[in-house]
Amino acid sequence: MKFSKATNYALHTMLMLVDASPIKPVGVQQLAESQGVSPTYLSKILTRLVKAGMIESVTGANGGYRLSRKKDDITFLDIIHAIEGTSSLFECDFLHGEECLIQTVMKEAEEKMEWHLKTTKLADLAQNKTTV
Amino acid sequence: MKFSKATNYALHTMLMLVDASPIKPVGVQQLAESQGVSPTYLSKILTRLVKAGMIESVTGANGGYRLSRKKDDITFLDIIHAIEGTSSLFECDFLHGEECLIQTVMKEAEEKMEWHLKTTKLADLAQNKTTV
């Protein structure tokens, strides 16, 4: 069990966008180059963040991506969920009459992790803390 | 990102063994049947628990598997680590001079989850609570 590289790309890209201008979009070319990933692939990942409403894209010359929400609203969990999906990490599909106690424990554990990811915001790591 | 089915098999098997006799071993045939998995495949999974020192196997007629530790010593995390490995869920292999702040946050989150899994013992779910 591992977080995907796509999640890593998404997180790093978002951090860059938080530090960048909220007006002037940043091209995928530039975003990709600094992470050593191909622009087309990164673009595909970022499209999911667009659909999740976290960033917006501007096509055409001088286009690119920029935040669509306030920095403070963006949590780690938002980004991870947009890329990895929101389903539970552990799913017990056995049919043992009663509910599965093991699954209950696993879900509790996952919630501990999610709580931390939900309460940590990207802006907390940003260089450019114009917030507060 | 998902926990593997193998982890689910391992957890359920361990719970059965906790409820079973600490002396008389339970055959993989029986353990597999109740989970709807093939005996050879389950056997392969259980071998990893043997190597991790959590259970022991008895070959030959009337053989099988039984716990090698006290019930109380076995945590969820032990089992999960034996199957999934112990490496971090998130690994940032970019070289951005400094340490990766994103990775730090991810690691903290993982530790929250692990803490819960480490403090929850299999015996807590067992039917046969001869402990305490």
Place this chain on the structure above:
DNA sequence: CATTTACAGACTTAATATATCTATAATATC
């Protein structure tokens, strides 16, 4: 000695992650 059981390793199949490629649509600039 024959039967029962776990173990080991090679192999297969299926699912998912990680891309790449090509064509299309939208926009700015000249």
Place this chain on the structure above:
DNA sequence: GATATTATAGATATATTAAGTCTGTAAATG
């Protein structure tokens, strides 16, 4: 309006991992 620039979509390809099978071997029982 023409052209260059940029994101988007969809098909396809490759690599990695998970999930499972098969066969033979070793150990213990009776």
